[in-house]
Amino acid sequence: MNISDAAVRKFGRAMPTFRLIYASRSVIAPEQAEGVIEAIVDVSRIRNRNVGVTGCLILAGGRFAQVLEGEQHRVEDIMASICRDVRHTDIGILEQKMVPQRRFSAWSLGYAGPSSFVKNAIVAQLARNLRGSPRSIEALLRMMDAFCAEPVPPDASPAKASDLP
C-alpha cells in the first residue's frame, strides 16, 4: 500500500486510507431502478475488489450516497468513472480525506436500498416487540411515524379525523 510518511505520522500504526463520500441524484426511472442498480452493484463489486476499494452505496428518496475507501489514486479513478455515468446527476463531493482506517473493509460495495433498510429495521423492531418489551411499542410507533412521513397518496388517506370513532 502506498501510504505517505505524513499519513503514517498522523495516524500512527493504523492503516490510513483515503475516503471519499459523495451524493447525487438518480435519473433512473423508478420502475427500472431495481434492475439497473443491481447491474451497477454487480459491475462495481468486481471492479472495486480488483483494485482494493471498499465502500457502501445507498439509494433513498431518489438520491444516491456512496462511500469509497482505498488507495487515493484507485478511489479517484473509480470516482472519475462514476462522474461520467449518465445514470445520475448533481454529483456533490461531501468529503475526501485520509482517515485512520476503513469502515467497510468487508464490502467491495455494500448496498442498502430503501426496501432492505426498511425491512431490516422492521424485522429487528418486531423481534423486540415479540419479546414483550413495553418500551418497544413506543419505538415501533415512532418508526411507523417516520416511515409514513411521506405525503399521503389520496387513496391512502384515512377518513376525516372528526369521522373516526
Ligand SMILES: Cc1cc2nc3c(=O)[nH]c(=O)nc-3n(C[C@H](O)[C@H](O)[C@H](O)COP(=O)(O)O)c2cc1C
Ligand atoms: C450511483 C453509482 C455508483 C457507482 N459505483 C461504482 C463503484 O463503486 N465502482 C465501480 O467500479 N463503478 C461504479 N459505478 C459504475 C461506474 O459509473 C461505471 O459505469 C463503471 O465503473 C465502468 O466504468 P467505465 O465506464 O469508466 O468503464 C457506479 C455508478 C453509479 C450510477
